Amino acid sequence: MIKALGYFLEIIKGGLITVRHFVTNMWFHTLKVLGLKAKRRGAVTIQYPEEKKELAARHRSLHRLLRREDGKPRCVSCLLCVTVCPSECISVEAAEDPDSEIQKVPAKFIIDLSRCCFCGFCVEACPEDAIRMDTGKIEVAEYRRADLIYDLDKLLK
Amino acid sequence: MPKIFIDDRAVEVAEGLTLLQAAESVGIPIPHFCYHPAFPPEGSCRMCLVEIEGLPKLELACSTVVKEGLRVRTMSPKVVEARKSVLEFLLAEHPLDCPICDKAGECKLQDYFEEYGLFKSQFKEAKEKREKKFKLGRNLILDRERCILCTRCVRFLNEITKTEDAGILNRGIHSEVGIFESEFIDNNYSGNLAQICPVGAITDTDFRFKTRVWFLESRESICPLCSRGCNIIMDSHAGYPRTLPTRRVYRVRARQNLDVNFHWICDYGRYGYAYLDEGREDRLVWKKGDRETRLSWDKAAQILSEKIRSLVHLRKNSRIGIVLHTNLTNEELFLADRVFRKGLGVEKLFLADPPPGKGDEFLLTADRTANRRGLQEVGLPVQAPDLKALSGLDLLLIFGHYLAAGTSPSDLKNALEKVETKALFASHKSGLDGLVDFVIPVPVIAEKNGSLTNIDGRVQPFVAGLSFAGDGIAEWRALLDLARELKVEHKYFSRLASPEAIYRALRKEIPFFK
C-alpha cells in the first residue's frame, strides 16, 4: 500500500517537472517572439529550414577547391587526399602544367559525395591548402546519385 | 676469407668485397646513394660513412675493401651524426617537391630523412633555382633541382650503353648533369636511368604523373617480348583506391638477375606493356554463319573433342592440324606434343610466330617470342604453316593470333574456308577472329603459371602476376581438358593437374630440363 502511494508520488513529481519546463519555455518563447529578452534561450525547436542554425567555425561542410591568385586551381594533384580518404571517394588525374614551378595540375578532380563521410581528412592531408570544407553548405541532397559526383568545375565554384 | 667484425658481429666474407657489400651480404644495410652494384665505387655522396676502429676519421664503406680483422661500426653516434650532416647538406639545395615528385615513396633521400632526419634547418639562404624540366632523353625528364649528383646516370651511360652522352658539367654549386653532343639520350636502354636514379631527378614520361607508387603492387614476372627472358617487376594497380583509372600495369621495371639481364631491361620491354590490356579477346564464342553463341569452355571442349574423336575414329588423323607458337610455355608445348602427336597421332603441327625484329648486342634479341628454345628442347617437329597444307584439313586448332600476320587476308580466308572446323585459342583480337568457328580467349604469359626457356637455355619458372578475367582458359588447362574428354592415356594425364606437375613430368622425360 505504502509502496503504491510512493509510485503515485513520483508520477505527480514527474508531471510537475514537465509542467514547469513547459511554462518556463513557453514564457521565454513568447518573450522571444515578441522581441523581448531574445538572448535568454528557451528550449525551442529551430524552425528549419525557414530558420537555420549558425554553423560552428570548424564545421565540415561541402568541399571546395581553392584557386591561386591567377585563378588556376591550387591543387597540384599530389593524390595525398586520395591516399588518405577512408571512403575512397576522391579520384584525381594529373596533367603536366606548362609552368615548371607548378609541374602538376589536376586534369580531373572528382569527389563522389554519395560515399563521402565528411571526415575532413582530405583537408588535413592537403599540403597546398587546396581543398577546404568551409562552404557552409550542408544540404547536399539530390534526386539522382550522379548529381552527387562533383567534378573540378563544380568544386572550384 | 677475411674475418671482420661489423657492429661486434664476427663475419667471414669473400675476399675483395667492399665493406658495404660485406655488410649487405650479412643483412646489415648501409645507407648509400651513389653506390650501385653494377658499377665500381664512386664515393661521391658520402652517405655510406662508417667508423673503423683505429682510424681517426670515418671511412667510406662503398670504397673500402675488407681486410682481416677490421672492426667496423655502422651505427655509432659519430656515424649517425655524420650521416645527418650529409643529409642536411643534400637537403640544403633540394626542393620541397615530395608531393609532386614521382619518386616519393621509393626515394632514398626521403627514406633516409625519415630515418635520420628531423633536424632543424640551419640554412637561411634562398635555394638555388635550377631547370626543372630538362629533356634528358627521348622519354626522360631531368629536374636539376632534385639531382644529388651521384653520377649513377653518367656511369650507366659510360659503362653499360657505352654511349657516353652525359656528364657532370661545371663545378661547385654550378655542377649539373648535362648532355654533351647529342640532342638528348636516345638508346634502347635509357629507361633504366629513371630506375637507377636514387632520387626523383630523372622521371620517365611514360610513368610521369600517372599515379603514386604507394598505390602499386609489385609482382615478379618475365618479359615475354623477346627470347632473352629478362626478369621484370610489373607494378600494377592493386585495386585501392577504387577510384583510380582501371589500368592494370603502370610500369615495368628490371628485376636483378645476374645470369640473364643483370640490373637492366631494354626500353622495348619496359614500355611495351600496352598489349596486356589492349585488343584482348574477351568472349568465348561459337560462330555459326552470322550467329554468335557464347558458351562455356566445358561445352566448347565437348564439341571440339567430339569432332576430334570422330576424325580419329575414322582414321583421319592426318586431317587434323595444330598451329602452335613459341609464346607458349614449356609445359604447354610439352602437353601439345604428348596429347596431339604422341596421344592422337596428329602429324600436322605448324608454327606461326610474330615476325622477328632487330636485335642489339646487349639484351634485346631478334626473336620476338619468349620460348623458341623451349620448343626446340621439347623437340616438337613443326613446319611452316603452308596454306595449301592447311586447306586440306578437316579440323584445325590454332593457338595464337600470329597466323594472320604473315599471309594475305584473302588467301588465308580461302584456305580456311575449306577447313570444316576451326578453333582459335588467342589472347588478342586479329583478322583470324572472323575466319574461325570457335574463338577461345587465353591468358598472356603475365597471367598464367609455367616456365620459359630463354635463348641461352635457361629455364625460368614464373607465376601469374595479373589475374585473367573473362571466359577463357589457359592453354595448358585446355590441352588437359581435351585429353580428358578424348580419354587419351587417362592415367598419364590425370596426374598432371598443374603447371608444376607438368614440369615435373617434363623434367623426368626430357633430359634437357633436368
Ligand code: SF4
Ligand atoms: S571528407 Fe573524408 S570521406 Fe570525404 S572526401 Fe574528404 S577524406 Fe574522403
Ligand code: SF4
Ligand atoms: S591533397 Fe591537395 S594538392 Fe593534393 S591532390 Fe588533394 S587537393 Fe590536390
Ligand code: SF4
Ligand atoms: S640525375 Fe639522378 S642518377 Fe643522375 S646524378 Fe642526378 S641523382 Fe644521380
Ligand code: SF4
Ligand atoms: S631484352 Fe627482351 S626480354 Fe629483355 S626487356 Fe627487352 S624485350 Fe624483354
Ligand code: FES
Ligand atoms: S655510397 Fe659511398 S660515397 Fe656514395
